[in-house]
Every structure is written in C-alpha cells, then in structure tokens.
Amino acid sequence: MPEYLSPGVYVEEIDAGPRPIAGVSTSTAGMAGVTLRGPYTGKPKLVTNFLEFQRTFGGFLPEPDAGVRDAWAGNPSEGGRWWLFPLAVKGFFDNGGQRLYVKRVASRHATAASGTLVHGLVSPVAGDAARGASSVELGHLIGFTGVGQRIEFFRGDDERSIHTAQVAAYDVTARRIELDAPLPAEVRAARGDYVQVGARGTERTLEFSAVSPGSWGGAVQVRVRPVVGAALPVLPDPQEGALFVTRLAEDADADAETVEVAEVTGLDPDELPADVWVLIGGARYKAQVGQPASGRVTLTFPAGTSHPEWREGAAVRRVRRGTTAGGGRTLRVGGAGRLYEDAVVQLDDGRNLTALTVDAVAGDVVTFGAVVPGTLFETDRLYLVEARVDARFTDPAGTTVEESFPNLRLTGDRSSGLVATLEGRSRLVRARTLGGLSTDPARFPVAATGAWLTLADGSDSYDTLTVADFVGEDGGSGLRTGIAALEDIDEVAVCAVPGVWSGTVQSALITHCELLKDRFAILDPQDGLDIEGIQAFREPFDTKYAALYYPWLVTRDPSSDRDVEVPPSGHLAGIYARVDVERGVHKAPANVVIRGVRLTDGIAQDVTKRHQDLLNPKGINALRFFPGLGHRVWGARTLSSDASWKYVNVRRLFLFLEESIDEGTQWVVFEPNDEALWALVRQTVTNFLTTVWRSGALAGTTAEEAFFVACDRSTMTEDDLRNGRLVCVIGVAPVFPAEFVIFRIQQKTRETQLA
Known part of the structure; x- marks a missing residue:
C-alpha cells in the first residue's frame, strides 16, 4: 500500500478493470531445409519475401549427383527430394505467405571454405597511368618509408611484373607517388594492378573462412588493407614562441x-x-x-x-617545431583522443614515413614505444593506421554481394577488433588470428599472390547428409539444429520440412508440434504415389497436429528453365497464411486457388471425385483441378482419428485461442488468488472471446451460446487454493466447415385451387 506520511497531494495510478488479450499471429511459418548457403548455427532467420531468402540463403539448388539423388529419391520410407526446398519457399510467398523463419540444414561433415593470408606490403593502383607517366595514384602509402624506397608494379590479371622504380617524392593526402623512372607500360586500376614493396613473407597471419559450410564459399574473396583512421597534426612546442x-x-x-x-x-x-x-x-x-x-x-x-x-x-x-632531434618518446598531437594504447601510427615529415606504436595518451601528449626520429614540425602529420576488410561473393546467377568494414584493429577483443567485427556483422566470412600476425604496417596481412584471397576447399558433403540432420539436436536456445531449432521461435504457427517424406523426420515434426502445442505441421507424401500408395503412406499417422496433402504440384524451376514436380507443403503453408489474414484462422484453408503452379496440368496426378471418396475419410486432403475454377485445395482434414479434431481450422482455432490466452494472462501469476482476481480473469477472457465470436470464429447467435468462462469456487477446491492453483474453465463452440453441401430437391405436384 502507498504511504501517506506528510500533508500534500498524491497522484496515483490504479488498474481500470480487466487487461486486454491480444490475439497471436497464426500466419507465421517455420521451415527446415537444405539451402545453397546461409547461417547454419544460431536461431532460424526471418525472411519476408523470396528475394530476401535468396540474399540470405542463396537461390535454387541444383540436383545432386546421381548417386545421392537416387539414394534419397528412391527410398520410400526414409527418403526425400530435399533439393527442392527453395522452390517450396518460393511457393510459400507466391501463395500469400509473408513471414517465414528458415533453419538451414547441412551435413555434419560439411566444411566451410577457408584461406590464409601471409604478410607483406601491397598497395593497389587507384588511378590509371599511361606509358611514360612518372606519377601514380595508389590505394594507400601506409607502410612505405618515403623517398628512395624501391617498389615494383605488377599486373593484376596475370601477376607479371611491369616496372621497378624508386620513390622520388610522395603525397600521403593525395596517395600519389613520383617515380625516378617513367613507366614503360600503362597501369590500370580496373585490371587490379598493384605495387609491391619487397617480397611477401610465408608466415601465416590471418585465417578466413566462409560464414557457413558448403561449396558456395569457393566463390568468396577477401582482402585486408591498411587505411588511415585519422590524420592528426603535430602540435608546436610551447617554447617555440x-x-x-x-x-x-x-x-x-x-x-x-x-x-x-x-x-x-x-x-x-x-x-x-x-x-x-x-x-x-x-x-x-x-x-x-x-x-x-x-x-x-x-x-x-x-x-x-x-x-x-x-x-x-x-x-x-x-x-614551428613540434620536437627536436633526439627529443625522446613523447609528442604533442592535436586530437590525441582519437588514439589508444597499442595503436599504430605513421609519422610523415615530408620525406620519411615512420611507423610507431602508442604506449600511452595523456591529454595531447602521446608517448610512443620508440624514440621519435628527426625533427618534426607543425605542418607534419601523424596518421592512425587501422585495417579495412573487403569481402565479396558472386553467386551462380551472377549476383554479387559485397561487404566492407573500415577502421578495424588487427588485434584485440574489443568491438572494433577485426575478428569481433566480422563475427557480429559479416554475412560472408569469419576470421581467426594466427601466430604471424603483426601490427607493423610493412608486414600487413596479404594474400600469397595477387590482391584478393579466394577461399577454397568448402564442401557440402551431400553424400553424408542423413535424416538425423533434418531432425536436429537440442543444444539449448540458439544452439539447436534442424527441426529442433524451430522451438527457438515462439511466433511460428505452421511448420514443415518440404520435400522430405522420411518417417523419422515427419515423426519428429509431429512430436515437435505436440510438445509445444502452439503450432501445426504440414506433411509431404512421397512423390509419384498412386491412390493405393498414398493410403499406405498415411496409415502410420494419428495426430491432430498435422495434415497431409496429395499429390505433388508442378511448377517452373527458374534455374533450369524446366517444369519440375515440387512438394505441396510450401504452397499450402502460404495458403494457410493467406486465408488467416484475409478471413481468419477459423476459415478452413480449402476451396482456395493454388498459385505459383503451371497453368495447365499444375498438379502432378489427377484426383477424381471417386478417388477422393477413398482419400477424404482417411484424412488425406486432395489437390484438384476444376475446369473454370483452376487448381484448388479440396480438403481440410487433420490426420486425427478423433472426430472432434478432424478439421484443420478447428484444431488451429484452438491453438490460436490457447496461445492468445496463455500470453495475455501472464500477469495473473503470483497475484493474490481470491475472488477479486477470479472476477478479473473471467472478465479478461470473456472480453477476448466476445471479440473472437463477433469475428465469426465461434458458433452461436449470442455470446452465451458461443462460449462460457467459469472461474470461481466451483472450479477450484480448497486443495487447489492451498497449492497455488487458479483454475479457469472455458468452453467454446467452434464453427465447423461446410464440407458436404447437400441440396435435397423433390417434385412438387400442382394442386387445383377451388374457389
């Protein structure tokens, strides 16, 4: 209770009745499947359109080698066509899906492409120079020593030497050098020409690897370049006058x-x-x-x-002079706050470039690890040397992804460190420091040849992919794999593993839904099954948390420009989402046009009414073509033997109600368990169910006919109260779909009217 200890006016906030319950989303889907690339560890990633999926996980998968393909596609009990997963994702968005969490599945033996940098001093040519030119613009002059330094020009395409010369003059700001001998041939920036000082070393400095396993990493290139993090002026000695x-x-x-x-x-x-x-x-x-x-x-x-x-x-x-010759290890520097301990700087006195390491910074006085050479003046500059990482990737379709991370520290675990920055921000690469790494600008990490390091030796290892990789392992939040990883995303309401008909995988998916009790599974049958085959395939299942659709669909594969059969679960998940948004979760996701399939013969096998007479009672939902109506979903049953839960919309409606009430009443926990709380709970749930009833989701002409909410002494015993239990009993009348529309027509005999 509030305390009133002294006279005055007290303004207080009080609860104004029941708290509202917000309905949870039912249109968010989650899928696990094999992708070309993308994050393999961590929680599933959200994609909101197919273009975003392509940027994150790559495009369409090629069909694997014949041996791998036949081993999976020819296995009726534990097989699948997992390489069709991107087409299923496309089907999800084609049919109205808006939010999809994707968990990439990869073989446990898949490896990431990698490569190692050595050390040396390389600067790319930044501007074209014609034959006979004696002035060249470079990418940087970091690590150079100044006038008199010997350098060598190389072509970027074939690594042939172009010219060897000495630096006659330089301008760090313009990144331009003057040569003592003119160029005997042109140099071109677009060709990747570069300048090298001395020979490249053999000690390994940095190891880069693709962010996730797979052969896709062989198209990743990376380079590390020194950059000027700050240009700071030398301050004059106060005694200079x-x-x-x-x-x-x-x-x-x-x-x-x-x-x-x-x-x-x-x-x-x-x-x-x-x-x-x-x-x-x-x-x-x-x-x-x-x-x-x-x-x-x-x-x-x-x-x-x-x-x-x-x-x-x-x-x-x-x-004015900033320091005198032999003046010690300190120097007054303008903007010294930009420097930090162990920072590497390069002093420029107009003729010489000298690298030093910062020991300490106090105000504008900087202490270096070595004596400051020569005499410096207030026109001289001190350049903070940091690293820039560039990474690029070109996918098979020709689309290029480029990343650039400037102003990084080569060493250290700070957030601005190279390793930590790539770990947190790069979508292409990760890095690891090795024993040969040095902060000396003249020994900067470089590729053994050329300017870019191309990663190699990545493997998808599809031949070792197993159903266990799809099922996944539960290593805790953020560490789960496969289907188990979908548990990390509470928003998922519909889940699938498109193209995989393995009994082990589908049992794991059903178990996943039954344990969490807040999501519904869509299963795929094996492709090419006839009517007897699909009935046999359905026999092992009895669950109210999943539905099965038959047959497969036919769509266009943009990567091969040919028609292929695809699993229906991706398209159906999109239809679920579309119906939920347009009508509501209480509407059966049936009698809806299937989008993204071939206009003619978009369903792999024809299903007639007589065929469906056999399938529908067993809970196998047919996909059918009707002239003038197109390709439609013609079934809305679960795989449950319990008649109370035979309809998909009824099961999903209760999932919606249960999850909404669960999340909307968390505030009740640890409140005083008395009549006042019970009344508040009753009113809170009643208000929510009234809104649901008015949306048409519940049967009944009045709210009293549609539902009831009881929370009082009749629902709780004294033992419940003493054990901290609040029991609220809720009953709702769902709207069942009009699955069989029957019009009974009879002849009417004309009767004579007598006056």
Whole structure:
C-alpha cells in the first residue's frame, strides 16, 4: 500500500478493470531445409519475401549427383527430394505467405571454405597511368618509408611484373607517388594492378573462412588493407614562441644566402630562437632572423642552402617545431583522443614515413614505444593506421554481394577488433588470428599472390547428409539444429520440412508440434504415389497436429528453365497464411486457388471425385483441378482419428485461442488468488472471446451460446487454493466447415385451387 506520511497531494495510478488479450499471429511459418548457403548455427532467420531468402540463403539448388539423388529419391520410407526446398519457399510467398523463419540444414561433415593470408606490403593502383607517366595514384602509402624506397608494379590479371622504380617524392593526402623512372607500360586500376614493396613473407597471419559450410564459399574473396583512421597534426612546442606570416619585400635570386621580408608582429629576433624555420614556396628552410630596419627584416640561410628564385610578394610563414632531434618518446598531437594504447601510427615529415606504436595518451601528449626520429614540425602529420576488410561473393546467377568494414584493429577483443567485427556483422566470412600476425604496417596481412584471397576447399558433403540432420539436436536456445531449432521461435504457427517424406523426420515434426502445442505441421507424401500408395503412406499417422496433402504440384524451376514436380507443403503453408489474414484462422484453408503452379496440368496426378471418396475419410486432403475454377485445395482434414479434431481450422482455432490466452494472462501469476482476481480473469477472457465470436470464429447467435468462462469456487477446491492453483474453465463452440453441401430437391405436384 502507498504511504501517506506528510500533508500534500498524491497522484496515483490504479488498474481500470480487466487487461486486454491480444490475439497471436497464426500466419507465421517455420521451415527446415537444405539451402545453397546461409547461417547454419544460431536461431532460424526471418525472411519476408523470396528475394530476401535468396540474399540470405542463396537461390535454387541444383540436383545432386546421381548417386545421392537416387539414394534419397528412391527410398520410400526414409527418403526425400530435399533439393527442392527453395522452390517450396518460393511457393510459400507466391501463395500469400509473408513471414517465414528458415533453419538451414547441412551435413555434419560439411566444411566451410577457408584461406590464409601471409604478410607483406601491397598497395593497389587507384588511378590509371599511361606509358611514360612518372606519377601514380595508389590505394594507400601506409607502410612505405618515403623517398628512395624501391617498389615494383605488377599486373593484376596475370601477376607479371611491369616496372621497378624508386620513390622520388610522395603525397600521403593525395596517395600519389613520383617515380625516378617513367613507366614503360600503362597501369590500370580496373585490371587490379598493384605495387609491391619487397617480397611477401610465408608466415601465416590471418585465417578466413566462409560464414557457413558448403561449396558456395569457393566463390568468396577477401582482402585486408591498411587505411588511415585519422590524420592528426603535430602540435608546436610551447617554447617555440609566436607564429608569424609575412611576404618577400623584394625579389630573391636562386640560392641567395639572404632574403628581405616585411616586418610583422612576431618577427622579433629578441623573442625568437636563434634559428627558425620558414615555409617558402612549399619548402622548409632554416634561417636566422636579423634586426628590423626600415620596415624590413633580413633572413639569413645557412651556407650551401639551395632554393629557387623567388619574386617579391611571395608568402613567408614560420613553421614551428613540434620536437627536436633526439627529443625522446613523447609528442604533442592535436586530437590525441582519437588514439589508444597499442595503436599504430605513421609519422610523415615530408620525406620519411615512420611507423610507431602508442604506449600511452595523456591529454595531447602521446608517448610512443620508440624514440621519435628527426625533427618534426607543425605542418607534419601523424596518421592512425587501422585495417579495412573487403569481402565479396558472386553467386551462380551472377549476383554479387559485397561487404566492407573500415577502421578495424588487427588485434584485440574489443568491438572494433577485426575478428569481433566480422563475427557480429559479416554475412560472408569469419576470421581467426594466427601466430604471424603483426601490427607493423610493412608486414600487413596479404594474400600469397595477387590482391584478393579466394577461399577454397568448402564442401557440402551431400553424400553424408542423413535424416538425423533434418531432425536436429537440442543444444539449448540458439544452439539447436534442424527441426529442433524451430522451438527457438515462439511466433511460428505452421511448420514443415518440404520435400522430405522420411518417417523419422515427419515423426519428429509431429512430436515437435505436440510438445509445444502452439503450432501445426504440414506433411509431404512421397512423390509419384498412386491412390493405393498414398493410403499406405498415411496409415502410420494419428495426430491432430498435422495434415497431409496429395499429390505433388508442378511448377517452373527458374534455374533450369524446366517444369519440375515440387512438394505441396510450401504452397499450402502460404495458403494457410493467406486465408488467416484475409478471413481468419477459423476459415478452413480449402476451396482456395493454388498459385505459383503451371497453368495447365499444375498438379502432378489427377484426383477424381471417386478417388477422393477413398482419400477424404482417411484424412488425406486432395489437390484438384476444376475446369473454370483452376487448381484448388479440396480438403481440410487433420490426420486425427478423433472426430472432434478432424478439421484443420478447428484444431488451429484452438491453438490460436490457447496461445492468445496463455500470453495475455501472464500477469495473473503470483497475484493474490481470491475472488477479486477470479472476477478479473473471467472478465479478461470473456472480453477476448466476445471479440473472437463477433469475428465469426465461434458458433452461436449470442455470446452465451458461443462460449462460457467459469472461474470461481466451483472450479477450484480448497486443495487447489492451498497449492497455488487458479483454475479457469472455458468452453467454446467452434464453427465447423461446410464440407458436404447437400441440396435435397423433390417434385412438387400442382394442386387445383377451388374457389
């Protein structure tokens, strides 16, 4: 109870009667089957259209080798045509299905394609360069050492060497290098041409594998490239003094030892170091500052300084030092917060590129693992080196899937680490670090040859696929396989294993539905059965949680451009979903047009009325063709021997009611078990069933005729109360389908009317 301890106004929220029960969805399906690719571990994946299924699980499956095909298709008791699964999924969406959870089935002996990177320094050509060119744009300059470094150009198609040269100059920002010798032949980015520094190593650095088992992984390519995560400026030493910007007061000859500049604020020799550095025409020069005279200041260069001719008015800007030669392991860096412990950086002083590792960051002061070389200036830059992973996959239809993950750390278990990022985000590959992995940019992970690593040695191992792979194992939430994995998705209301008629698999599917008591199974018979054969196939089953449809359907296989027979369960699951959405779960999913089949002869075998006279009483639902009406579902019975549960819609209606009431009354648990709670429960359930009755799902002209709800002393004993049991008894009158429509007609004799 609330406490009122001091005077004041208290605003309180109170319950305003029964809580509403929301009806659960009945149109969500779950299927287990073999796919071309896609996630094999974890919970089933939701797809909402066939294009999404193709992107996630691949397209249509080719027919397996003759030996595998015959072993499965020729087995009447434990066989199946599991390679038709994608066509069944297409049938689901063609017939109105909107939500499907798919669990991929694979052989336990299937292996994922994999490949290993070694180490080296490779940079792709980013822009075409003609023969005779001496300037080339590259993908990056990370790991390069600067001017004087020897590099070699290779063709990307046949790996032939094009040219060997030295770097005469470079621009990290533009990713462009100048060569000391022109190119003897053109280089092209589209061909995959690249630059290599030195030889590639043999130590293994990273192992990549396809995200799931199967031969599909042989079409996956991956590469790792260094990228600049951040470009940070070197900050000037506080003791360097003020900055000045001036201009030449008169022309200066080439290699002149002195130049005259205009006097400006900050250009005072008494406040400046003995030596300063100035930037003129894009180059740095060391100079001594003279005393101002007549508005001018003389700058004197050391003997032997070489420079071009300058014109009056040319800009002269002071460049302050960030550190001096032999200045230790620390450096002030702008935006140092972007750095982190063990980060790899590359210092650029205009002529040399130096790689260092960060030990610590405190404010704008960065401590490195080695002494900072040379003298750095505020115009110099520090580049954070990180990794970028590119992966691509081209399916047999020619569709390409590409992924790119920039700014990754090669090592570490953080969320930005390469391994962790691919684990959580990539739909194509996974990675594992090996002993040869180094953070040195000059020893970056690369393929043994070329720029891309192509994964290999993946196997579907269809010859070892067994019915046990379809049944699956229960390893707990998220670790289940096969049919067992559908338990992870509470929303599933209809489930199937299309194309598999194995008694073991279908028994597992039925058991799955009977244990969970919130879903219904659609079974497929063996293909090609005659009327006697389908009756014999039906004999072992007696369950109110499944239905059987006969015969198979005929549709077009887009991958082979030919007509094939497909199992009916996928199409029927879509019809269930369509009828549920358009009419409601109480409407029998029958007398409905089957979509996605051949317009003529879309049913594999003709079923006549006399045939169905034999099938319908045994709970075998016929698929029939009627001239002028098309291909239709002509049956709505379960496989139960109990007459109370012989109709599919009645069974599914009760599943809907039970699951809705179950989920909508969870708030009752641990409430005080007294009359007030019982009344609230009665009203809550009554309100829900009234809504269901008004939708036409229950029989009766009044709500009292359609259902009753009892929850009081008459439904509970004292023993129930003492043991914490609240018992609510509910009775509902379902609407049964008009399966036999009978019109009785008789002759009427004309009678004479007498006046």
